[in-house]
Structure formats: structure tokens, C-alpha cells
Amino acid sequence: MNMIANLKTDITPEGPDYETVRKVIELISEDYRDQPSLETISAALNQSPTQLQKTFTRWAGLSPKGFLQAVTLDHAKRLLRQEELPLLETSLEVGLSGPGRLHDLFVTHEAMSPGEWKARGGGLTIRYGFHPSPFGIALVMATDRGLAGLAFADVGQEQPCLEDMTCRWPNAEYIEDSEATQSYATRIFQPGQWSADQPLRVVLIGTDFQVRVWESLLKIPLGRAVTYSDIAQDIGQPTASRAVGAAVGRNPISFVVPCHRALGKNGALTGYHWGLTRKRAMLGWEAGQM
DNA sequence: GAATGTCTCCATG
């Protein structure tokens, strides 16, 4: 439990702001029919409209109104439709020089061998730590080869979140070491520190099929989105969209491997392992980074 | 648009 005490001293204000933002997004997605005004929302959260506006904008880089805009079906469709650039064919190297990726987080990745996957994490040492993030509490997991896991939890839900992750590689050795994971957290959640010069090292641990799907996800730049069938196409199995969905859902490095940029063919968000609210939050937050 | 129902596909265990 002392991990929670540590949170306060870590990067702020991004951590606490998310609680407010989360409630706003939740409220809006439940009552979207009534088009709740800023006043209604702030009253429900027991805050003044101006204060809410301020918190929200600090978090999102967007006004609540702009954020709402960014999370509508219309906008999602727009993200999907920008087909002028060769999207999934774009290699990381090509992306490096592309102006559209200037503000994206750059990643180099390696995949574990099938043998290593079969060992279910055996022989692997994984260090982990909880850190505040713009999307709630982030669980960061790293091997000496690089970032291996990134998960999210709401306050008080750290334990189930940790189990969700450790179950995936049951034979690994786990060491709580938030000092070791801190630099990853800082790097990932501060767009100012995203740079193409020093890409983030990432290790993909999964089945062959899953790894191919995750590699495909890594090619989606900030401000774009693809459908599950696009990905199926990209990995050469055009009819496997449903299996792709399952694989996307098992992505162990959420956010860094941008599974939130995978949408249904009609632009609907369709699902997210760490909660649809978080998926909305990520898409909205990213809209504010562009 | 949203909600509901049906059909199909394929990785996973």
C-alpha cells in the first residue's frame, strides 16, 4: 500500500486530474442523450464550472467542448478516413521523417521467440511499479530488454490490475521496483519528452499471431485510426478481423502499442480491455496533443 | 445514430 503513498510525490498534476476527467467522460457517455451542459456536469461533480473547465483543459489540452467533439462518432470516422498517406505500409523509418509523426512517441521493438513465449515468462525478471498518469494509475513492467507491460487501474484497483498482468507470464519473477520503472513512466506520459532520436525500447511477449497484430498497431501514427479489418488486411489475413480483435485485446503494452487507435468499421469504439472510458480519454487526450 | 439479432471466421486451449 505504500505504493499509493508514493503517488503523490510522483508526476503531477496529471494523476489527480484524471479522476475528474474520468467522471466527466463517464457522465457524458451515460447521459449523452440529454447533451449535458458544463453547468450540469460541474454541479454533478460538486465543482464550479470555471474550475472544472480549467482542470479539464489542463489535462486534455482541449476545452471540454473540443474534447467532446473529438470523441464523437463523426470525429472517429474522420480519423479512419484519412487515407491519403500509405498508412499501414508506412515503416517506422519512413515515419521518422514524416511531419505527421513529429509529436508521436517513437518505439523500437523486438519480439520474444516462440520458445520464450512457451516458457510463459520462465527465466524472465520483470520489474514493476505504479505511477500516476493522465489515464489513471499506470502499472509499468520492464525487463532488462525494455518495456514489456503497461496497464491501467483506477484508484484502489491496483491489485486486480497487477494480477491481470502477472497471469500472462505466470513463470516470470516479479520484483516491485518503481524506481526502475519511473523513467519509463515519465518518458511515456510527457509528450515533451517524446523524441525520434532515442526511441523507447519495447519487448513484445505473445504468440506469433498476436505479435504480428501488435506490430501492425505500432505503425498507426498519432491522430490516425484504423479498423480491425485494416489490421487483418495488413498482416495478410483479410478475413481474420475478429481474431485480430481478440489479439488487440490482449495487448500487454497498452497506450504505447496504440490499441486505442483500433476502431470498428463504422467508427464505433467497440471495446477496451481497461474500460471504454479510458479509450475515449486516450483518443480525446491525443486530439489535444496535435 | 442507437439497439438488437444473425452469420462467419479463426486463434486459442
Next chain:
DNA sequence: CATGGAGACATTC
């Protein structure tokens, strides 16, 4: 070999 899912599509309100 059974299973079921973060899909796709059609139909209806």
C-alpha cells in the same frame, strides 16, 4: 475439436 470474441452487416426504431 470446441469455443467464443475489442467484428461485420442488416434491420428496425
